[in-house]
Amino acid sequence: MTDTMDYPDVIIVGGGPAGYAAAVYAARASLRVLVVEQGMPGGQIATTDEVENYPAIAKISGAELGQRFQEHAEALGATTCYAMVTEIRREDDGTFTVVTDQDELKAPSLIVATGATPRTVGFEGEDTYRGRGVSYCATCDGMFYRGKKVFVIGGGNAACEEAMFLTNFASEVVVVVRRDQFRAPKGVVDRMLANPKISVKYATSVVKAEGGSLLGHVTFRNNATGETYEEDYPEGSFGIFVFAGTKPETDLIADLVDLGPDGGVLTDENMATKTPGLFCAGDVRTKALRQVITAAADGAIAGNAAYQYVSAR
Numbered sequence: 001m002t003d004t005m006d007y008p009d010v011i012i013v014g015g016g017p018a019g020y021a022a023a024v025y026a027a028r029a030s031l032r033v034l035v036v037e038q039g040m041p042g043g044q045i046a047t048t049d050e051v052e053n054y055p056a057i058a059k060i061s062g063a064e065l066g067q068r069f070q071e072h073a074e075a076l077g078a079t080t081c082y083a084m085v086t087e088i089r090r091e092d093d094g095t096f097t098v099v100t101d102q103d104e105l106k107a108p109s110l111i112v113a114t115g116a117t118p119r120t121v122g123f124e125g126e127d128t129y130r131g132r133g134v135s136y137c138a139t140c141d142g143m144f145y146r147g148k149k150v151f152v153i154g155g156g157n158a159a160c161e162e163a164m165f166l167t168n169f170a171s172e173v174v175v176v177v178r179r180d181q182f183r184a185p186k187g188v189v190d191r192m193l194a195n196p197k198i199s200v201k202y203a204t205s206v207v208k209a210e211g212g213s214l215l216g217h218v219t220f221r222n223n224a225t226g227e228t229y230e231e232d233y234p235e236g237s238f239g240i241f242v243f244a245g246t247k248p249e250t251d252l253i254a255d256l257v258d259l260g261p262d263g264g265v266l267t268d269e270n271m272a273t274k275t276p277g278l279f280c281a282g283d284v285r286t287k288a289l290r291q292v293i294t295a296a297a298d299g300a301i302a303g304n305a306a307y308q309y310v311s312a313r
Helices: 017-028 043-047 062-075 138-145 157-166 186-193 292-312
Strands: 010-013 033-037 079-082 085-090 096-100 104-107 109-112 116-118 149-153 172-176 198-201 204-211 215-222 228-232 238-242 246-248 278-280
Touching (some): 010 017, 010 292, 017 062, 017 109, 033 062, 033 104, 062 079, 096 109, 109 292, 138 157, 157 186, 186 198, 278 292
Parallel strands (some): 109 278, 172 198
Antiparallel strands (some): 096 104, 116 246, 204 215, 215 228
């Protein structure tokens, strides 16, 4: 435990937009706030080169936006602890214990803002070119591909919906489906295929993506024949969008919450879970839109709800 805060009023697990927005609101309500972050401020958004859809900020890097979130919260009195959380327990007296790789932290209330991670498909170069041609969010990054060709990997409902969304920007959208048919409902597939900008590579997988500073080369495999073939493009003239689903990071609190059909935590409108004193905010929740602004809104609500909870104890 830190010397400056022996027993905080609320521990916030996760230093992304949801976590730090919660910290801002809780700290403004005069709670003693401790944020536990395992990486760098901003969470997943810190890996994004440019954010252009956060109101009032026309363009900013994800890393800088995350830093601003942290600075704002800490200016109001919140403290940040950099550690890996390994266990969360609710004790018999109703308090919470957060076990990290450094210490055990305790508080009467807890906000979990651990986010969600995109599911990868594992082609060579996927991690290398993430943010430099490989993306997992059409809403976030679609506009960067205006007038360019994009490949959409996935055969489910999300892939179809995002492929249609990307036609608002891209000159051509090629959907790469691992099997010989889509998993998405027929109505969604028919609507997608009616779009003249969209074509499909069935029974196909991307096995490698490479280039220089940006993508310029992609290798495909025909899953029916096993044959591989390559396509070359001018560097930076195309992108790959992966829609294999997301995984809300709920493992630490799986026995304390109920989960929705997308694997996210079910909360009420105050971000409260079924466990008194435990709130969840941001992409870890079941929700329709996972964006910085929706995460921050969740965090604001959770921070206020934690104040109400602690005040009533």
